[in-house]
Amino acid sequence: MENKDIWVLAEQRNGKIMNVAYEILGAARRLADKKKCEVCAVLVGDKVRDLSDSLIHHGADKVYVVESPLVKDYTTDAYTNILEQVIKNFKPEVFLYGATTIGRDLAPRVASRVHTGLTADCTGLDIDEDGLLLQTRPAFGGNLMATIKCPDYRPQMSTVRPGVMEKLAPDAKRKGEVIDFDAKLDDKDLRTQVVKMVKAAKQVVNLEEAQVIVSGGRGLKTPDGFELIKQLADELGGVVGASRAAVDSGWISSDHQVGQTGKTVRPELYVACGISGAIQHLAGMSGSRTIVAINKDPNAAIFKVADYAIVGDLYKVIPVLIEQIKSEKEENSAS
Amino acid sequence: MDFSFTKQQEMVRKVVSEFAKNEVEPGADDRDLTGEFPEDIVRKMAGLGMMGIPYPKEYGGAGGDYISYILAVEELSKVCASTGVILSAHTSLCCYPISKWGTEEQKKKYLVPLAKGEKLGAFGLTEPNAGTDAATQQTVATLEGDHYVLNGSKIFITNGGKADVYVIFAMTDKSKGNHGISAFIVEKDFKGFSIGKIEDKMGINASSTAELVFEDCIVPKENLLGDEGRGFAMAMETLDGGRVGIAAQALGIAEAALDETTKYAKERQQFGRPIGKFQGIKWYVADMATRVQEAKMLVYRAAWKKQVGKMKSTDAAYAKLCASETAMYVTTKAVQIFGGYGYIKDYPVERYMRDAKITEIYEGTSEVQKMVISGSLL
Amino acid sequence: MNIVVLIKQVPDTNEVRIDPKTKTLIRKGVPSIINPEDKNAVEQALTLKQKYGGEVNVVTMGPPQADVALREALAMGADKGFLITDRFFGGADTYATAKTLSTTIKTVFPDFDLVLCGRQAIDGDTAQVGPQTAEQLGVPQVTYAKEVEVSGNKLTVTREVEDGYEVIELTTPALLTVVKDANQPRYPSISGIFDAYEVDVKKITNDDLKLVREELGLKGSPTKVVATTTPDTQRKGEVFTGNPKECCGNLIDRLNQRHLI
Numbered sequence: 001m002e003n004k005d006i007w008v009l010a011e012q013r014n015g016k017i018m019n020v021a022y023e024i025l026g027a028a029r030r031l032a033d034k035k036k037c038e039v040c041a042v043l044v045g046d047k048v049r050d051l052s053d054s055l056i057h058h059g060a061d062k063v064y065v066v067e068s069p070l071v072k073d074y075t076t077d078a079y080t081n082i083l084e085q086v087i088k089n090f091k092p093e094v095f096l097y098g099a100t101t102i103g104r105d106l107a108p109r110v111a112s113r114v115h116t117g118l119t120a121d122c123t124g125l126d127i128d129e130d131g132l133l134l135q136t137r138p139a140f141g142g143n144l145m146a147t148i149k150c151p152d153y154r155p156q157m158s159t160v161r162p163g164v165m166e167k168l169a170p171d172a173k174r175k176g177e178v179i180d181f182d183a184k185l186d187d188k189d190l191r192t193q194v195v196k197m198v199k200a201a202k203q204v205v206n207l208e209e210a211q212v213i214v215s216g217g218r219g220l221k222t223p224d225g226f227e228l229i230k231q232l233a234d235e236l237g238g239v240v241g242a243s244r245a246a247v248d249s250g251w252i253s254s255d256h257q258v259g260q261t262g263k264t265v266r267p268e269l270y271v272a273c274g275i276s277g278a279i280q281h282l283a284g285m286s287g288s289r290t291i292v293a294i295n296k297d298p299n300a301a302i303f304k305v306a307d308y309a310i311v312g313d314l315y316k317v318i319p320v321l322i323e324q325i326k327s328e329k330e331e332n333s334a335s
Numbered sequence: 336m337d338f339s340f341t342k343q344q345e346m347v348r349k350v351v352s353e354f355a356k357n358e359v360e361p362g363a364d365d366r367d368l369t370g371e372f373p374e375d376i377v378r379k380m381a382g383l384g385m386m387g388i389p390y391p392k393e394y395g396g397a398g399g400d401y402i403s404y405i406l407a408v409e410e411l412s413k414v415c416a417s418t419g420v421i422l423s424a425h426t427s428l429c430c431y432p433i434s435k436w437g438t439e440e441q442k443k444k445y446l447v448p449l450a451k452g453e454k455l456g457a458f459g460l461t462e463p464n465a466g467t468d469a470a471t472q473q474t475v476a477t478l479e480g481d482h483y484v485l486n487g488s489k490i491f492i493t494n495g496g497k498a499d500v501y502v503i504f505a506m507t508d509k510s511k512g513n514h515g516i517s518a519f520i521v522e523k524d525f526k527g528f529s530i531g532k533i534e535d536k537m538g539i540n541a542s543s544t545a546e547l548v549f550e551d552c553i554v555p556k557e558n559l560l561g562d563e564g565r566g567f568a569m570a571m572e573t574l575d576g577g578r579v580g581i582a583a584q585a586l587g588i589a590e591a592a593l594d595e596t597t598k599y600a601k602e603r604q605q606f607g608r609p610i611g612k613f614q615g616i617k618w619y620v621a622d623m624a625t626r627v628q629e630a631k632m633l634v635y636r637a638a639w640k641k642q643v644g645k646m647k648s649t650d651a652a653y654a655k656l657c658a659s660e661t662a663m664y665v666t667t668k669a670v671q672i673f674g675g676y677g678y679i680k681d682y683p684v685e686r687y688m689r690d691a692k693i694t695e696i697y698e699g700t701s702e703v704q705k706m707v708i709s710g711s712l713l
Numbered sequence: 714m715n716i717v718v719l720i721k722q723v724p725d726t727n728e729v730r731i732d733p734k735t736k737t738l739i740r741k742g743v744p745s746i747i748n749p750e751d752k753n754a755v756e757q758a759l760t761l762k763q764k765y766g767g768e769v770n771v772v773t774m775g776p777p778q779a780d781v782a783l784r785e786a787l788a789m790g791a792d793k794g795f796l797i798t799d800r801f802f803g804g805a806d807t808y809a810t811a812k813t814l815s816t817t818i819k820t821v822f823p824d825f826d827l828v829l830c831g832r833q834a835i836d837g838d839t840a841q842v843g844p845q846t847a848e849q850l851g852v853p854q855v856t857y858a859k860e861v862e863v864s865g866n867k868l869t870v871t872r873e874v875e876d877g878y879e880v881i882e883l884t885t886p887a888l889l890t891v892v893k894d895a896n897q898p899r900y901p902s903i904s905g906i907f908d909a910y911e912v913d914v915k916k917i918t919n920d921d922l923k924l925v926r927e928e929l930g931l932k933g934s935p936t937k938v939v940a941t942t943t944p945d946t947q948r949k950g951e952v953f954t955g956n957p958k959e960c961c962g963n964l965i966d967r968l969n970q971r972h973l974i
Contacts, residue, residue: 076844076853076854077853080848100875101856101857101872101873101874101875104840104841104844104856105844105854105856105857106844107841108807108839108840108841108842108843108844108845108848109844109845109847109848109854111808111841111845111935112808112811112844112845112848112849113848115808115935116808116935117806117808117934117935117936118807118808118841118935118936119839119936120838120839120840120841121838121839123972134939137838138838138944139836139837139838139941140724140726140729140738140835140836140838141726141727141729141835141836141838142944143726143729143730143731143738143943143944144738144941144942144943145941145942145943145944146938146940146941147938147939147940147941147942148936148937148938148939149936149937149939150935150936150937151937152935153935161972163972163974164972191853191883191884192853192854192855192881192882192883193881193882193883194879194880194881195869195880195881195882196879196880197877197878197879197880198877198878198879198880199876199877200876200877200878212973236973236974260681260682261364261680261681266727268973269968269973279602279603279676280676280681282602283602286602290968290971290973291948292964292968298952298954303950303952304948304950305948306948306950306952307948307949307950307951307967308949308951308952308953308963308964308967308968309950309951309952309953310952310953310954310957310960310961310964311952311953311954311960312954312957312960316957317957317960317961320957320958320961321957321961321964321965324958324961324962324965325965325974328965328969328974329974332974342781342784342910343906343907343910346781346784346785346788346901346906346909347903347906349744350785350788350900350901350903350906353900354900382902383900383901383902383903384902384903384904384905385903388903392904397902397903397904397907398904398907398908399903399904399906399907403903407903
């Protein structure tokens, strides 16, 4: 029996499908359309069958459901054993996982179990002229993009970075099959036991480790401006930074200071609001991967280092930006 | 000629450099402003065996080699010249004479805790009237039965006020001139020993520089270090080693200033381009870099010679003279290249320049080094 | 406890820059370091040894210069170092690497209690070698391990997840991948550095492992790298003017393209 179809693990936690599962379904759909084959989702859990419909609405042609009280919560052994059986039985051509703490724990285990290739944290997936999966991913701390193929082993597997692939707009009229898969599961085979699960508020991230920083400067004109900065930072999942001028004016404490006499930061995204871009400030943030500047003055030095800039009054621009980001996020997670 | 370091020396440099960057650098600017002695850092250094690098394990040392110790001073000085001299004065000026001339009892009692870093050491030779003319010692030590009584004062003593153990020089026989000076091991709690003025300095502000006062200070007879009358020769030999340490400190300061300058010259733009593209700046940087290479060669050669027992006073003099003048040159040029930004405390180069100056003065001024060098030739 | 720590020598990718002219990585002058999370793994092993006794063996697979990484781990306090090096191992992907590592562990440390490694290497960034090695060793794993308690042969591990943590129980032998939040790795002491060079680091080649060529290196790697590129680092310099709604719309569009929202 030949390998066929694009398969995904429809990761669920506590009876809710993870957003990344919808994203990889979208990617799988695009790959399947290119290869003219089907998208199959594997749904594992306890009493989760009802979630199948939403998987079909988001692009799955078939949903294979594996239900057992033994897999109410994720364990490496249970999921590995199940996927091993699924893979041996159905011989997928491609198998995708979200690069979550589950996906990155499970996928390599499965790859070794069935002896196949695995590419981690992909940000791009495509099909090449020979019908092979082309997997693109960052390496060297993001300084390099590598394209990987798995020519001789099956399934071709990838874990996919959350927040990158576009999921399909859910189509309630989409039809698909829901099939129960009876995986052999014995609790003697489960060598780890989860005894406690604790939801903990994310610890305050320090500036130097933050992936997103939104900074305020003299252009805020008043300390209250930092409330707006904080709102924007929260929407973007980042932390608040400040220029030296803002700190010296007493508007915010010095541990938020970015610059020559403050901290040096290299986040993925740095948003400089009301900051002119003095050389001392640039010294602290010019290594950021993407720099956005919002400033009233079109000649501000910060514009020379920005990727994207908005010329305007930050008190008018930022509230609009916050609203638009909110609706963008709602669209992204709607199911 | 093999100019490479051993793998152990390379790893010492790497580890001390990481330690310097993570533990010493963050507070260096603040300590420069407040003059706060880096107690916490010295404690961490002690925990890692950095306070006794070249001394054998049986005497509490790390069992490392002399070059590794010099590399440690260099790396620490790149981020904080004060921390560099704290280590250098302790290791070269206090631990060394006890390890070389101490009795077994003295080594057990003093060298072990010093090398372990449990105690901090210092060296007291300089007096208000005896700087370059070090032999005119006015501090006297009179033998009275089972102890000496010391009277006099010392000034500008590095680690003074923070040290637990001091190697002090005093006149035991005025009639013999140079050959009437003896060395003593003095503990901070000895009766009659007190700390006088703590100096407010131009640079190396986190290093404690103090006046030592001896008023009928009682020093037990067994704390005479070496033989009576041998003190001056011991001081001179000790200072030879200390000079290599200071040369390493100066080298570190110069390297830091050069590094900051090249970074700045690539970033700072005037007239539409980085200032590093202008030939004037290129030539300054080339001059600074060449001077740093010169200093490196002389410092590492002196260190190697000391390690294999071949070092002469002139080797130490060449290294100290060259490295200290290089540090002054490179840091001054660095401030100039930074322009206005070099003069303000936002950038570290003004501190480097203020720190560099003392290297031309202490442990034998540049003029003293020239006396040593010319003395060997003329 | 018989603990084996797997470490990797990597270029310090935090210092790697892209040459804007040639668009290639500037690797010159970039120092080689122990992969940061592997250092956390070494620290974890040393802490467990201090608490429960035993031996910490450090293993690395790499070219001869990876010896320096082993020496640093020995200087931190590890007991013995093993360098797996053979030109046949070169070009290995994570599967083949795991094959070589697991075979080494089975051959040299058949009675191990615990294998520790960093969660992820900062050059490959895959986080795959740990779990693949665990599978090939046939032992249970806990990834993203932050804390470990030992009681006899029972391990209680705190595992970091996206929105909190889990507490997991398992028995040895097992493999854990350690995260950066687990601890603050100690500096090697000066005497540790000199002592590290007094011991012999044992070399392990394929003569010891006896793997067939097809399982090794590039040949034994199911995945193949077909191309590498450097991302464009030129600042875009796009300026949006006009009404805030439009400007923000444009900005969000650009940020979405970069997957930043």
